[in-house]
Amino acid sequence: MITTVTLNAAIDKTYYLPSFPLGKVSRVQHFHAAPGGKGINVAKVISQLGVPVTATGFVGGMNGEIIRQQLTRMGIAHDFVSVEGESRICLNILDEANGTSTELLEPGPIVNDAALQEMEEKIRSLASQSKIVCFSGSLPAGVPKDFYVNLVTIAKEAGAYVILDASGDALRLGLEAKPDMIKPNEEEVAALLGIEVADEAALQQAVETLLQKYEMDRITVSLGGAGSLAAVKESCYRVTTPKVKVVNTVGCGDSFVAGMAVSLAKGLSLEEGLAVASAAGTSNAMTDQAGQIDPEEFEQLRHQVQITRI
């Protein structure tokens, strides 16, 4: 089993607008709402790839109930910790005229100490039944900035392979617990080392430094439509994804993480894993919803991904 952890679960709402003029009234004709937040998106794609997954995290209020109900309807197992307050809504406004995506992310509920303790116990129990545990996304108020250190440590002690996909302080501090894999973007790599990443050679060097410093198994740096760069102890790879018609890129990173988790759970090689992860990310970019892939397209894309050892 794979466990995904979303400490700030959400309802991801997407408004599809022919145009989005600022300071004007726009009437929304076409919208979509689904359980989201990074880890839940990861769970949705893992499930679409046919691997058993359990989603956990904090949920609260009516939105929390909707998240639980919708995941049940999707056939995704879940085991959340309830908190007071309301789970957030994350709004993505797609302007179809100029192809822009504008995201408005609510802060989410305030988590108390009792819920933090309950979460630690939940991770201990789920990680002991899981090959892979994916921690994804931002921390809601009340969660200490270094909480991922506790959770990553617990999951590793329970014997799981740990993926951490976060940013800012949550990632920087979480690294102290030495997760097995991270999936930063270029900016996050630069921020972690406090450097400027001028070109791909500098990025490769930065990634190798991080890999060594935090004794990780692998780092994949996602580069949007330009693909990704991946490093393990002995080698580094440049991955190029096919050019496609892009509809909505929200959730591409989560789909990539889902592909990586699935390939690790199945014992695939890093190169096979990169093909699966990249194809999942690209397939998500071609759909209008975050955390969704088209199985047929995914299969085709998987064979079109180009991986070069650098």
Ligand SMILES: Nc1ncnc2c1ncn2[C@@H]1O[C@H](COP(=O)(O)OP(=O)(O)O)[C@@H](O)[C@H]1O
């Ligand atoms: N415009 C795009 N065209 C094709 N593939 C994409 C595109 N955007 C993202 N992807 C795929 O999804 C992966 C993750 O996307 P990325 O945007 O880098 O992550 P994040 O959502 O975390 O910023 C990329 O490495 C790539 O494989």
Ligand SMILES: O=P(O)(O)OC[C@H]1O[C@](O)(COP(=O)(O)O)[C@@H](O)[C@@H]1O
């Ligand atoms: O938990 P965070 O970091 O606030 O991010 C939440 C948002 O990230 C998303 O999961 C999208 O993430 P990516 O596009 O980076 O994959 C949205 O669905 C969600 O609204």
